[in-house]
Amino acid sequence: VSAGLAPSRPSARVQLASVFRKEVFQTVRDRRVMFLLMVAPLVQTVVFGFAVDFDVDRVPTVVVDLDRTAESREHARRLLADRTLAPVGAAAGMAEAERAIDRGDAAAALLLPRGLGADLLAGRPAEVQVVLDGTDPNRAIVAGGAVSRYFGELGERMARERLAARGLPEPARIELVPRLAYNPELRSPPFMVPGIAAMLLVIVTTLTSAMGLAREREMGTLEQVLVTPVRPLLLLVGKMAPFVVIGVVDVMLLVGVGTWLFDIPIRGSPLVLLAATLVYLMTTLGVGLLISTVSANQQQAFLGGFLFAMPAILLSGVMTPIRAMPDWLQLVTRLNPLRYFVEVMRGVLLRGAGLADLWPQLAALVVLGVAILAVATSRFHKRLA
Amino acid sequence: VNDRLRRSLVRIGAMAAKETQHVLRDPRTLYMSLGMPVVLLFLFGYGLSFDLDRIPIAVEDRDRTESSRALVDALTASGELEEVARAGAGEAEALFRRGEALAALVVPEGYGRDLSARRAARIQLLVDGADTVVANQVLSKADALVRAEARRLLGPDLSRRPPPVQVQVFTLYNPEGRSALYLVPGLAVYLLAITAVLLTALTIAGEWERGSMEQLFASPVGRLEIVLGKLLPYLVLGILELQLVVAFGAVAFDLPIRGSGPLLFAFGVLFLVGMLGQGLLVSVVAKNQLVATQAGALSALLPSLLLSGMVFPIENMPSVLQALSRIVPARYLVHALRGVLLKGNGLDVLWPDLVALLVFAMAVIAIATARFQRRLA
Numbered sequence A: 001v002s003a004g005l006a007p008s009r010p011s012a013r014v015q016l017a018s019v020f021r022k023e024v025f026q027t028v029r030d031r032r033v034m035f036l037l038m039v040a041p042l043v044q045t046v047v048f049g050f051a052v053d054f055d056v057d058r059v060p061t062v063v064v065d066l067d068r069t070a071e072s073r074e075h076a077r078r079l080l081a082d083r084t085l086a087p088v089g090a091a092a093g094m095a096e097a098e099r100a101i102d103r104g105d106a107a108a109a110l111l112l113p114r115g116l117g118a119d120l121l122a123g124r125p126a127e128v129q130v131v132l133d134g135t136d137p138n139r140a141i142v143a144g145g146a147v148s149r150y151f152g153e154l155g156e157r158m159a160r161e162r163l164a165a166r167g168l169p170e171p172a173r174i175e176l177v178p179r180l181a182y183n184p185e186l187r188s189p190p191f192m193v194p195g196i197a198a199m200l201l202v203i204v205t206t207l208t209s210a211m212g213l214a215r216e217r218e219m220g221t222l223e224q225v226l227v228t229p230v231r232p233l234l235l236l237v238g239k240m241a242p243f244v245v246i247g248v249v250d251v252m253l254l255v256g257v258g259t260w261l262f263d264i265p266i267r268g269s270p271l272v273l274l275a276a277t278l279v280y281l282m283t284t285l286g287v288g289l290l291i292s293t294v295s296a297n298q299q300q301a302f303l304g305g306f307l308f309a310m311p312a313i314l315l316s317g318v319m320t321p322i323r324a325m326p327d328w329l330q331l332v333t334r335l336n337p338l339r340y341f342v343e344v345m346r347g348v349l350l351r352g353a354g355l356a357d358l359w360p361q362l363a364a365l366v367v368l369g370v371a372i373l374a375v376a377t378s379r380f381h382k383r384l385a
Numbered sequence B: 001v002n003d004r005l006r007r008s009l010v011r012i013g014a015m016a017a018k019e020t021q022h023v024l025r026d027p028r029t030l031y032m033s034l035g036m037p038v039v040l041l042f043l044f045g046y047g048l049s050f051d052l053d054r055i056p057i058a059v060e061d062r063d064r065t066e067s068s069r070a071l072v073d074a075l076t077a078s079g080e081l082e083e084v085a086r087a088g089a090g091e092a093e094a095l096f097r098r099g100e101a102l103a104a105l106v107v108p109e110g111y112g113r114d115l116s117a118r119r120a121a122r123i124q125l126l127v128d129g130a131d132t133v134v135a136n137q138v139l140s141k142a143d144a145l146v147r148a149e150a151r152r153l154l155g156p157d158l159s160r161r162p163p164p165v166q167v168q169v170f171t172l173y174n175p176e177g178r179s180a181l182y183l184v185p186g187l188a189v190y191l192l193a194i195t196a197v198l199l200t201a202l203t204i205a206g207e208w209e210r211g212s213m214e215q216l217f218a219s220p221v222g223r224l225e226i227v228l229g230k231l232l233p234y235l236v237l238g239i240l241e242l243q244l245v246v247a248f249g250a251v252a253f254d255l256p257i258r259g260s261g262p263l264l265f266a267f268g269v270l271f272l273v274g275m276l277g278q279g280l281l282v283s284v285v286a287k288n289q290l291v292a293t294q295a296g297a298l299s300a301l302l303p304s305l306l307l308s309g310m311v312f313p314i315e316n317m318p319s320v321l322q323a324l325s326r327i328v329p330a331r332y333l334v335h336a337l338r339g340v341l342l343k344g345n346g347l348d349v350l351w352p353d354l355v356a357l358l359v360f361a362m363a364v365i366a367i368a369t370a371r372f373q374r375r376l377a
Helices: A012-029 A031-051 A070-081 A094-103 A116-122 A137-165 A188-219 A221-227 A232-262 A270-293 A298-314 A327-333 A337-351 A355-384 B002-025 B027-047 B066-076 B089-097 B111-116 B132-153 B179-210 B212-218 B223-253 B261-286 B289-306 B319-325 B329-343 B347-376
Strands: A059-065 A085-090 A108-112 A126-133 A173-181 B055-061 B081-085 B103-107 B120-128 B165-172
Touching: A012 A031, A012 A232, A031 A188, A031 A232, A031 B289, A031 B319, A059 A070, A059 A094, A059 A137, A070 A085, A070 A108, A070 A116, A070 A137, A085 A137, A094 A108, A094 A126, A108 A137, A116 A126, A126 A137, A137 B165, A137 B179, A173 B089, A173 B132, A188 A221, A188 A232, A188 A270, A188 A298, A188 A337, A188 B132, A188 B289, A221 A232, A232 A270, A232 A355, A270 A298, A270 A337, A270 A355, A298 A337, A298 B027, A298 B179, A298 B289, A337 A355, A337 B089, A355 B089, B002 B027, B002 B223, B027 B179, B027 B223, B055 B066, B055 B089, B055 B132, B066 B081, B066 B103, B066 B111, B066 B132, B081 B132, B089 B103, B089 B120, B103 B132, B111 B120, B120 B132, B179 B212, B179 B223, B179 B261, B179 B289, B179 B329, B212 B223, B223 B261, B223 B347, B261 B289, B261 B329, B261 B347, B329 B347
Parallel strands: A059 A085, A059 A108, A126 B165, A173 B120, B055 B081, B055 B103
Antiparallel strands: A108 A126, B103 B120
């Protein structure tokens, strides 16, 4: 450095390191922020993992047994022994049973008509009725299906016995032998927890970075730093770097808790997962930056972040399958970085997929990440100029 | 006394008018509380569903007989199961990993022979169990299609006989089983929680952060008046939002309103008061907007989504979470809204929900005002 001239800028590395150090200090010093960025996602994953269970079982059922024979009692007992339905009492008549459904004490009522036992023994066609609480359609379908299946199988068994009794040959039978790959018990957590991790990363990184930058704009500190020799681009990278670290740590934490608490396997390569996480963070932080450039204050930044996060979560396949969406909506999901990250997470953890299977998703994330960051940085520069 | 009350009301009104202007000036707030509900309802009603129309499967017919071809045709004819690849169990997992197929059907050699010999003919279905929701659908659809094929094989005289026991199913309240009717009340509750907790927490935390709260205290406006004035516009916004969601649900999805409108309104207001109190509490504890949003999301949004029964049934949860859900006010409003809208329940059934919401609102407002006073002292 020659004396008499304006002091030259420190090297890029030094600039970057000092911004990074300052940002890390600032983030770590505020215990509440650290708690919210590290502990909160963990708590949410645990609660979510236990709360989300799509399996319908123990549907509270009242039995209206008008037949009152040993036969009818036996069928009611066997039907309710299967865990899908759970008995919550008996009612004298259908009106009483419907009142129980109205009050919410029961969600299904089973009516066994007078003469059911005698009809079954004589081989006469009989009819049972099920009344369901339809407010939860999924539960209603499962409960109705359990009753239909029980009596359907009973009917098939009786028909076969009748043929055998008459000395006729047994009819042809097809047996479907299902085998479930990856998750033989079909537990919900291995499916849901990777999706939750992707969801929480949006909240932790996009919302926090958008609000953090909006706060600097609000307080005018961004302009102050720009007077110093730090280049705007390096300032930006330094500000984003702590979030990348937090995001990666969060993913490791969540996957760790998932394997420990919910027995989620890690069948594929953790490196692919790490690469996907880094590229995915590029997109979420890019969106955060973009939102901060169109927000005058933190409240606006929060709203902007939320307006991005809600549809992105709904259109990611975390909750409902993408294949079940109409075609035009499936096209929209192709622009959603969350979708690709969820696919990579589930592919690597559950299916043991590798780069050979998941390169399209990774490529899509790279393209989206570069595009979003390019737009966001150019807008950031324009705002500062 | 009357005069003091009147003047106090004027001051509250002035605060509320100022806050209303803030809200109106930023279209994002309005969009979030009034536009977002419509977008979400639209998505839930027309876009999001759990049911797949076409399930891509791989098929390997090792038998290659007339009966095995008939079976594959019967399974794939309706298009519900769609044959996308001719591959066996060996290659199936590669297809699963790339997401190209969700199941693989294998008809083993000897299928046709077993059928004609009246032995049980076995077929295998390998299902991608990673997506549990889809896997359950694949299993039940394949099961139904195989049963239908087995019935067809029984021959015309046997298959046309009525089954010995017929099951008649009546579904109350939502006979077509439309998921929109199930989701709309829950969605209304979720959106109300967002508006009431997060927007108030943000706006009041912003005043603390900028130090303008202290300036306001120096003005002749009383402290309680400031808080009431700031919360009032969000109460109105929340009520508008509830009406919008119910009205949109009624117009677009034929959501019925079988119970009493005023009761619905009373539930909504009581819930909003509690949520506004929670927003105030969050802002006092958090002191800045960044912490306030995360704390608000953790204490209000997630419980309202996960533990309210809006999507995930409470009965299915472990008992610890069921107990925890009892302190989540959204749980009571979801139950009450479904009761009033779909079942036509009245107070005789829903009074426990009303009591729970009342207790929550009073408790949270008591805590929030106590913390608020202490913060100033």
